């Protein structure tokens with residue numbers, strides 16, 4: 533392997549061009565698009581008051597992912613270090629690779645069939661309720677449901693167990709702590725200290741669930757596999773408890789966002805929803821179809837188009853730890869670098885009429901899923917992609933089997949982009965039980 537400290541010495545010194553745009557918080561994609569149109573894959577911009585090198589477009593991300601190992605590290609604040617300890621995204625080098633190697637089997641496509649019945653058990657009461665009475669806020673419900681699905685699969689906690697409430701309350705307190713100030717001011721924030729003690733309660737809960745799972749109960753959980761994968765792990769791979777908390781956090785806002793936008797898309801596209809409902813009925817009869825993607829071309833096209841148009845993550849942050857060449861510019865150590873997973877998703881040459889929700893482009897083979905970057909790439913590519921996609925397909929199938937998605941108050945008008953893309957205002961949602969075919 534080449535030495536990262538010397539490999540880029542031939543790169544020119546000129547800083548990437550500065551994109552002095554405002555409005556990033558409200559219209560981030562318009563700002564990024566304009567920057568890439570003017571300056572190409574790499575430019576500088578202020579993000580949250582800090583000068584940042586932005587990398588985007590299909591070509592730019594390819595270059596970034598090829599160059600990052602040993603040169604760019606995930607930018608984690610002192611707050612993140614305190615709350616997450618030695619979680620996956622805070623590890624580097626061999627420790628990081630070793631941890632990924634041990635986490636991957638329980639989250640891979642091969643592990644998914646075992647999780648299908650457990651997930652459907654959790655989802656069905658929620659979609660039944662949507663069919664009977666609707667909900668006043670789809671995104672709020674999806675955040676809760678994602679928490680319940682993740683607790684079921686990652687920790688083996690069923691919603692009716694006493695541990696479900698223990699988990700939900702400690703996890704909410706922990707999540708609130710992630711919004712404390714990132715630097716020294718965190719020590720003055722009550723929610724920071726509450727989050728630290730919630731972390732201890734969660735670790736104790738994980739240890740107890742791990743002991744229970746040693747007897748193989750309940751089925752349909754990743755926990756036994758994860759416990760045995762970390763039984764002989766070297767110290768540098770970090771403790772499983774830190775990884776579990778990272779998985780739960782990584783799953784939460786992102787998956788809730790994805791499923792919310794999938795259902796919004798279906799509510800807006802009756803023709804596609806009608807076609808997808810036929811697949812949903814097939815899933816009701818044979819649930820394992822959820823892991824046989826070729827059997828669900830319509831549902832998977834909705835998933836792909838939602839990932840394209842509504843990728844949950846706006847930016848992933850890095851810090852250069854060695855000089856690195858990007859777009860012909862030499863990026864100095866200490867520089868903040870960010871990439872937008874979906875910055876290439878609006879390229880009109882690859883996705884004509886990119887601002888329109890059109891699952892048909894994937895269904896008809898006019899666009900390829902391999903051009904989507906919603907799950908990132910390179911050294912830190914998402915480990916939870918198979919599980920996240922399974923959760924999204926399962927919720928869509930359960931919902932469509934009960935009725936046609938409806939937005940009684942219309943689609944969302946105000947959108948926030950961080951921590952994940954979501955409607956700002958409560959979004960009423962219902963399932964119309966008129967036959968869809």
Ligand code: HEM
Pocket residue numbers: 606620621622632639778779780782783784786787790843844845848849873906907908909911912913914915916917919920
């Ligand atoms: C729609 C849902 C999801 C989306 C869009 C998503 C997206 C991403 C992205 C873009 C990254 C790369 C971050 C970076 O480059 O710094 C990432 C990393 C990660 N994701 Fe996901 N994710 C999703 C769901 C999940 C789920 C369900 C899990 C776990 C069960 C998960 C676990 C992780 C982990 C552990 C990492 C860090 C990997 C590393 O640092 O090596 N994600 N995800």
